[in-house]
Amino acid sequence: MGRARVDDEVVRRVAARLDAGGVPNAAVDARLLVEHVVEVVGAAAGCGGSVLDGLVDRRLARVPLQQVLGRTWFRTLELTCAPGVFIPRPETEVVAGVAIAAAAAAGPAPRVLEPCTGSGAIACSIVAEVPGVQVVATDVDPAAVELARHNLARTTAGQADPDAPAAGATGEVRQGHLLDPIDPAWRGQVDVLVANPPYLPLADRTTWSPEVLHDPTAALAGGPDGHEVVDELLELAATWLRVGGTVIVEIDDRRGEEALTSATRAGLVSARLVQDLTGRDRAVVAQRAG
Structure with a gap:
């Protein structure tokens, strides 16, 4: 899967919010969140607005990134994640x-x-x-x-x-x-x-x-x-x-x-x-x- 092209300044702003909220790996999560919004909703939504803000708010509430995105990657696969089901780990x-x-x-x-x-x-x-x-x-x-x-x-x-x-x-x-x-x-x-x-x-x-x-x-x-x-x-x-x-x-x-x-x-x-x-x-x- 190719990575969506995103605005680095938006990523930095999201990372700052996540970091201030105590979220681990804030920079990585910020980029994945913005890429996800650009890929699923479009570049305009990925530049800010309610869709991105909603996902960032969920991550600030410490909902796992995989559940926020609704997916995770495991070996060669992109898998669906859902609340209430164990999230597979890279290990x-x-x-x-x-x-x-x-x-x-x-x-x-x-x-x-x-x-x-x-x-x-x-x-x-x-x-x-x-x-x-x-x-x-x-x-x-x-x-x-x-x-x-x-x-x-x-x-x-x-x-x-x-x-x-x-x-x-x-x-x-x-x-x-x-x-x-x-x-x-x-x-x-x-x-x-x-x-x-x-x-x-x-x-x-x-x-x-x-x-x-x-x-x-x-x-x-x-x-x-x-x-x-x-x-x-x-x-x-x-x-x-x-x-x-x-x-x-x-x-x-x-x-x-x-x-x-x-x-x-x-x-x-x-x-x-x-x-x-x-x-x-x-x-x-x-x-x-x-």
Whole structure:
């Protein structure tokens, strides 16, 4: 997508307002807001006026930029964002990349499961980049299921990325807890299980930024300990993966060693940690033993 041409002076004025209001990354957000208005409404609106002012006011209220814009970018895709559904983070692109590589190496028509799909970012990326893949994503939240289905439809129609989907790739989104909605015939036949589940302790909520508080708590906190859903997914992987299949689960970067222990306890092998671009532990990766 080409970037809209904007008036730098308008961007500076918006950045000054955002900075004075305590908004992080004010200069970056200001440019994206002005570019968005120019692209969607027109250059005149992007020079000021009620449309731009309204969006700036929402950002000053600490509504996440992605929700203000109604969209975000994830790997090659432009995805729709909606209030009440977890916003995908750039760090999760690393998790998606590991899953894409594992699926691509699994042979023709790999089967991929993605519970806790949220907006569908990981599932859509896999459909966009892995030829012949069969992806089934799940989420317990009806709002997330609706948004993920919308993003998947845009991906398969070539609207999220004109080069997507990959040849022969298919995907669907089902509502339910983790793997409950999955056809039992897939048990023991899955090539890749990937998830960005809730993994923070509930007590952490008091430390979250105003933007993060717009995400559903259930999409962030795994329970009192925080590791409950991570542990459950690793245990499920031990039975749903085919022999040699790969599980990739995003984790709290403070809990890497615990995640490795949980993977080993579940009977998985070759457990390792994957770091994001900041060097923090971002995911645990393991295989089903022969």
